Amino acid sequence: xxxxxxxxxxxxxxxxxxxxxxxxWAPWKLEGDALEQGKRDAVRLALFDQEHAGIDxxxxxxxxxxxxxxxxxEGLDGVDFANRKTVRIRNRYDADVPMVVGPVARRxxxxxxxxxxxxxxxxxPVKYTLPGPMTMVDTLYDGHYRSRxxxxxxxxxxxxxxxxxxxxxxxxxxxxxxxxxxxxxxEVRDWGMAALEMAAQGLSxxxxxxxxxxxxxxANVDWKKTLGSEWRQYxxxxxxxxxxxxxxxxxxxxxxxxxxxxxLARREGRAGRGDRRRQRAGRNGRGRGRHPSRRPCLRxxxxxxxxxxxxxxxxxPGGVPRQAGRPRRRRGDRPPGTWGLKxxxxxxxxxxxxxxxxxxxxGVCS
Numbered sequence: 001x002x003x004x005x006x007x008x009x010x011x012x013x014x015x016x017x018x019x020x021x022x023x024x025w026a027p028w029k030l031e032g033d034a035l036e037q038g039k040r041d042a043v044r045l046a047l048f049d050q051e052h053a054g055i056d057x058x059x060x061x062x063x064x065x066x067x068x069x070x071x072x073x074e075g076l077d078g079v080d081f082a083n084r085k086t087v088r089i090r091n092r093y094d095a096d097v098p099m100v101v102g103p104v105a106r107r108x109x110x111x112x113x114x115x116x117x118x119x120x121x122x123x124x125p126v127k128y129t130l131p132g133p134m135t136m137v138d139t140l141y142d143g144h145y146r147s148r149x150x151x152x153x154x155x156x157x158x159x160x161x162x163x164x165x166x167x168x169x170x171x172x173x174x175x176x177x178x179x180x181x182x183x184x185x186x187e188v189r190d191w192g193m194a195a196l197e198m199a200a201q202g203l204s205x206x207x208x209x210x211x212x213x214x215x216x217x218x219a220n221v222d223w224k225k226t227l228g229s230e231w232r233q234y235x236x237x238x239x240x241x242x243x244x245x246x247x248x249x250x251x252x253x254x255x256x257x258x259x260x261x262x263x264l265a266r267r268e269g270r271a272g273r274g275d276r277r278r279q280r281a282g283r284n285g286r287g288r289g290r291h292p293s294r295r296p297c298l299r300x301x302x303x304x305x306x307x308x309x310x311x312x313x314x315x316x317p318g319g320v321p322r323q324a325g326r327p328r329r330r331r332g333d334r335p336p337g338t339w340g341l342k343x344x345x346x347x348x349x350x351x352x353x354x355x356x357x358x359x360x361x362x363g364v365c366s
Contacts, residue, residue: 005056010129012061060118069131069139075110078102085141093219116169125172132178133195149191156198167205175208185236208248
């Protein structure tokens with residue numbers, strides 16, 4: 001493995017034949033055996049894209065899940081999905097969510113077979129993601145425990161059981177997704193960190209936690225507009241995480257550039273010789289009808305640098321993962337939005353979050 005290994009935050013867009021892209025809780029377009037095979041094929045596509053992009057620690061792209069929290073909860077006892085309640089999520093928007101009606105319990109493995117499958121489909125180390133206990137609490141209506149802390153600790157125990165089984169399946173890293181850590185700072189300090197450490201206790205693999213600013217939906221976009229020029233939410237949680245037993249932190253970072261977020265190009269496949277000639281000539285990818293943002297680059301007050309050169313030098317193969325299920329564009333087509341690159345410095349890895357946004361300056365995050 002390289003000295004500074006790369007990985008993505010976790011999720012990737014699903015193929016359009018599997019679920020509608022860009023939609024939360026998008027229903028599956030397949031059923032029965034065809035759905036199970038379709039999920040496996042989507043995982044293979046996600047692995048292919050990451051491997052050809054040079055990602056060192058790959059994920060399944062969360063292709064087998066409709067939602068990063070509720071899909072896991074569907075496998076638990078004590079949660080009623082038929083009778084939903086409207087709750088405020090992340091203190092930003094309302095959603096109809098399942099209701100906790102009794103003691104939550106894990107009667108069988110939930111993601112273990114999926115984890116075992118992805119490990120068997122690649123020769124690279126695998127990172128597997130699970131929802132964090134605080135974020136699980138914040139995506140439900142609690143009609144039984146009547147205590148966010150008690151419910152979080154119950155979820156932490158369940159997550160630990162599942163995580164141990166997933167670690168035994170051969171994954172390299174297990175990551176707990178906790179976007180709620182960016183909202184409820186007092187609760188993070190009072191019981192959130194304890195619940196997270198309980199979920200990660202005794203795992204034989206590397207452990208990570210992912211914190212972010214939420215999906216690119218309107219409620220989150222409007223909230224981000226109120227934050228001003230400095231987003232300082234991480235200041236409350238990072239000192240706590242530094243003292244925790246977690247090995248890694250996967251965070252979100254958004255770079256500035258003209259007209260929107262820094263660009264991870266919407267270019268499919270490997271960079272051709274024509275792209276390299278244009279780069280050497282200082283044309284920044286322009287010419288012959290090609291939009292300047294169609295090539296992978298960082299625009300942060302310096303010349304464009306393809307992502308693979310940041311890690312391996314100019315002699316390495318180029319290319320970025322193609323969004324699965326999205327048709328290839330002709331040379332002169334302009335993308336309707338911009339790609340956003342989000343990165344996080346962690347211990348021993350460089351996390352890349354690739355997200356598509358219709359709004360310049362706004363990225364998406366799982």
